[in-house]
Amino acid sequence: MAEVAPFRGGQAVHRCLETDGAPVLPSCAEDSPLTLSSQLFSPLFLEGDVPDLLRTCAESEGCQPCEDSPALYLYEIVHVASQGGEAHHKGLVALMRLEDFRSGVVSSHQRAHDGEVACRFRQLEQCPVQTEAPLALYSDPCCVIEALAAAEKKRPADVEITLSPRECCRIWRVSSTSFVERVQGVLDRKALLLIEGQAAYLAALRYRDHMRELTPDFSGKESFNYAMVALSNQEDLSLRLFAGQRLLDHRLIPPAQQDAGLLLAGLGHFFDISALADGDCTGAGLSVPTGLEQSPDEIGADWQLALCVGGKNSYALRFRDDEKPAFLRADEPWSLVHCAPLLLERLVMEQVLKLDPALLEDFQCVAVSPGAKGWLADGVADQALVFFLRSPSLAVLRDLVHAGLTLPSRSTFAYPVLPPGVLLHFLSSDERVAAP
Numbered sequence: 001m002a003e004v005a006p007f008r009g010g011q012a013v014h015r016c017l018e019t020d021g022a023p024v025l026p027s028c029a030e031d032s033p034l035t036l037s038s039q040l041f042s043p044l045f046l047e048g049d050v051p052d053l054l055r056t057c058a059e060s061e062g063c064q065p066c067e068d069s070p071a072l073y074l075y076e077i078v079h080v081a082s083q084g085g086e087a088h089h090k091g092l093v094a095l096m097r098l099e100d101f102r103s104g105v106v107s108s109h110q111r112a113h114d115g116e117v118a119c120r121f122r123q124l125e126q127c128p129v130q131t132e133a134p135l136a137l138y139s140d141p142c143c144v145i146e147a148l149a150a151a152e153k154k155r156p157a158d159v160e161i162t163l164s165p166r167e168c169c170r171i172w173r174v175s176s177t178s179f180v181e182r183v184q185g186v187l188d189r190k191a192l193l194l195i196e197g198q199a200a201y202l203a204a205l206r207y208r209d210h211m212r213e214l215t216p217d218f219s220g221k222e223s224f225n226y227a228m229v230a231l232s233n234q235e236d237l238s239l240r241l242f243a244g245q246r247l248l249d250h251r252l253i254p255p256a257q258q259d260a261g262l263l264l265a266g267l268g269h270f271f272d273i274s275a276l277a278d279g280d281c282t283g284a285g286l287s288v289p290t291g292l293e294q295s296p297d298e299i300g301a302d303w304q305l306a307l308c309v310g311g312k313n314s315y316a317l318r319f320r321d322d323e324k325p326a327f328l329r330a331d332e333p334w335s336l337v338h339c340a341p342l343l344l345e346r347l348v349m350e351q352v353l354k355l356d357p358a359l360l361e362d363f364q365c366v367a368v369s370p371g372a373k374g375w376l377a378d379g380v381a382d383q384a385l386v387f388f389l390r391s392p393s394l395a396v397l398r399d400l401v402h403a404g405l406t407l408p409s410r411s412t413f414a415y416p417v418l419p420p421g422v423l424l425h426f427l428s429s430d431e432r433v434a435a436p
Contacts, residue, residue: 002192090232106201134198193398245369250384304389319343327346331403345360
């Protein structure tokens with residue numbers, strides 16, 4: 001199944017950004033995890049040419065792989081847990097042989113935005129350095145890799161980076177042949193679920209195909225055949241999923257649905273609707289989702305979505321699943337009625353609003369964010385519909401993948417993730433990977 005390999009990861013971006021000898025990342029606001037994660041999820045460079053800083057790094061001596069031997073990199077991100085206190089998200093970074101999603105080795109529950117994939121591919125063409133590690137989950141209830149890693153973590157971390165006043169990231173470099181082989185043995189039997197970084201992965205896949213055309217005698221061991229990937233056990237309870245909340249400008253809404261009463265009547269064909277606390281949604285004292293601080297998770301287990309109309313009136317929506325709904329095909333599992341992004345796509349967009357679901361991926365028309373508090377504070381939602389979605393569980397996402405379905409891009413966001421620039425992978429035709 002998944003073929004992983006050690007690599008010589010550079011850290012030149014950090015060296016170029018050093019301040020008083022300490023590597024730093026771009027500062028993140030000391031705010032909720034959602035605020036931090038929304039910055040970390042943004043592509044390192046959204047548009048335009050590769051910045052001079054990265055180009056200089058890639059061409060400088062300091063940006064070449066700096067270790068003598070390939071290694072795996074254990075990481076641990078210490079952050080504030082959802083219930084308060086400290087949480088430790090753990091994983092490892094390795095090279096993984098690039099595989100198409102149809103191979104079954106790696107799969108994804110959500111699509112990647114075409115424009116973002118194209119942008120990242122252009123960046124790799126100009127500067128073939130992978131700075132961001134997509135996050136993939138494997139299933140191992142026995143936690144074998146965690147047990148192996150615990151012994152290595154008895155020594156101080158090789159690198160410790162402060163991400164914010166409440167977060168830090170620690171890295172341990174492990175080049176032991178026995179450790180690498182045991183990790184490879186565990187993952188060789190695992191299929192992976194790509195939970196974050198779909199665009200970065202697909203851009204690397206496209207770059208691989210591009211380089212194979214330019215290198216017809218490729219052996220398959222060149223580094224461009226591999227992507228740097230962060231791997232974490234899905235049993236890690238410190239990893240959280242947030243649904244991508246959607247803001248639809250009122251100009252997209254058909255005139256017949258712009259009346260709140262008619263809209264609620266249309267939704268009432270599929271959902272039980274409960275009005276939430278009255279008042280201005282920006283009020284600090286109001287609860288989720290009228291306060292819109294996080295997600296609808298705090299309003300009861302039965303509710304999949306919440307709707308805010310015009311920045312003021314909020315409603316919780318519970319899908320009525322007394323019998324298998326018509327929007328699911330015969331071969332699609334019942335559990336998908338608990339997948340809020342699918343309900344938004346198939347029911348709200350198609351059947352109630354009569355809109356093309358493809359609009360959910362047109363970010364010129366529909367805003368997406370893992371947290372939407374700012375939309376109300378800024379008054380952006382005053383002329384819009386804002387949908388707040390419950391985060392689907394990993395079990396539901398796996399059912400979705402097994403049914404051959406994918407959600408619109410940015411339907412979910414994982415937190416925390418390894419920040420861009422912590423490690424680098426050089427996609428070269430000269431560099432060979434120490435694959436098993």
